[in-house]
Amino acid sequence: MSQISTLTPVLTDDWDAERSWTLETYESRGGYRALDVALGMEPSAVVEAVKTSGLRGRGGAGFPTGMKWSFIPQDNPKPKYLVVNADESEPGTCKDTPLMMASPHLLVEGVIISSYAIRAHHAFIYIRGEILHVVRRVQKAVQEAYLAGHLGKNIHGSGYDLDVVVHTGAGAYICGEETALLEGLEGRRGQPRLRPPFPAVAGLYASPTVINNVESIASVPSIVGRGADWFASMGTEKSQGFGIFSLSGHVRRPGQYEAPLGITLRQLIDLAGGIREGHELKFWTPGGSSTPILTAEHLDVPLDFEGVAGAGSMLGTRALQIFDETTCVVRAVLRWTEFYKHESCGKCTPCREGTWWLVQTLARLEAGQGSPEDLDLLLDQCDNILGRSFCALGDGATSPISSSIQHFRDEYLAHLEHGGCPFDPAASTLFADAAVPATTGA
Structure with a gap:
């Protein structure tokens, strides 16, 4: 497989653009057009499109995103909420942070479309407190979106209203767990809740709530704008689409590599210039430090949910920490x-x-x-x-x-x-x- 066909710049497509984080740059490259498409659809049709695309949660668990949205009981009189989990604090995981720094408006557009789909009028972006520079950038993007009419009352003349709040966490790793995140968002100590009830029924403020990872939400505009079939055409049969793979450790060019699910570590290491000179791979993590480690024997395991599980580990957040033979x-x-x-x-x-x-x-x-x-x-x-x-x-x-x-x-x-x-x-x-x-x- 060539490097050109291996890499799939969608989420990362704007990262090399001048001042990519600004509204002006984002709109000049087609930003917020998918929002118009979504607002021209019924909310249920947006949910169905995400279901058809096969998008699975990019925060680690891999639960089908559209299915999670469909669990929201629309006959419940309480307000519906969307919460974006940007607490990213798993050792080795560093995909959501650069995404929010380089393309915060992609996330904001995804938040608006996703909120519309589940009929929510309030959304929260929960960001880890240590990354203050990211908090400020996302806050600025939200402010720009309000001023441009992408947020607030009667968005794009559709009659749909949405308010977005950027919330800063206090730096607890446990708040990456979705119910502990809700506790922190409500002002209490971050500790997981007993389930059931599940957040879809009684989440934030005891109301129906969808909680999704940054990358999951940021993938939604491309699905709506380019079509569910386009998204599903990439990846593997049960793990469709693309994702950001974070390579760190003993490779020559550590960084973020966006590629279809199912790519192998061997291909990613080639893209990263190989293991550092004079050394060889010893062990690696496929999804951060909380996933079982793998070895050089697993270089050709497809990096999708089923392939990694078959090798005895978990795809998780695709935080690929690479260690050579010098590591204990x-x-x-x-x-x-x-x-x-x-x-x-x-x-x-x-x-x-x-x-x-x-x-x-x-x-x-x-x-x-x-x-x-x-x-x-x-x-x-x-x-x-x-x-x-x-x-x-x-x-x-x-x-x-x-x-x-x-x-x-x-x-x-x-x-x-x-x-x-x-x-x-x-x-x-x-x-x-x-x-x-x-x-x-x-």
């Missing part, structure tokens, strides 16, 4: 587990206590102070967390541990034999505090 698997997994321990909201015992114990056991192994029985202890701890925590955070914390033991058990044992990490920290570029101090040339 045990240390990388320990760092991830420390993150999940820190970010646990503490609501349920399996996650609150379990992640703490996982860190203790892993740290002992990484220091070469444990015993071979600790590997079985780790897996037993994972079994007591997996499927028993209140939300998916606990499950995600176990994924890199159990998969790393599956693929790299010998490396864990090598730590015990060596009395510590056998890797030379000077050879790795993974962690800043382990890198060789830079020298200044003449």
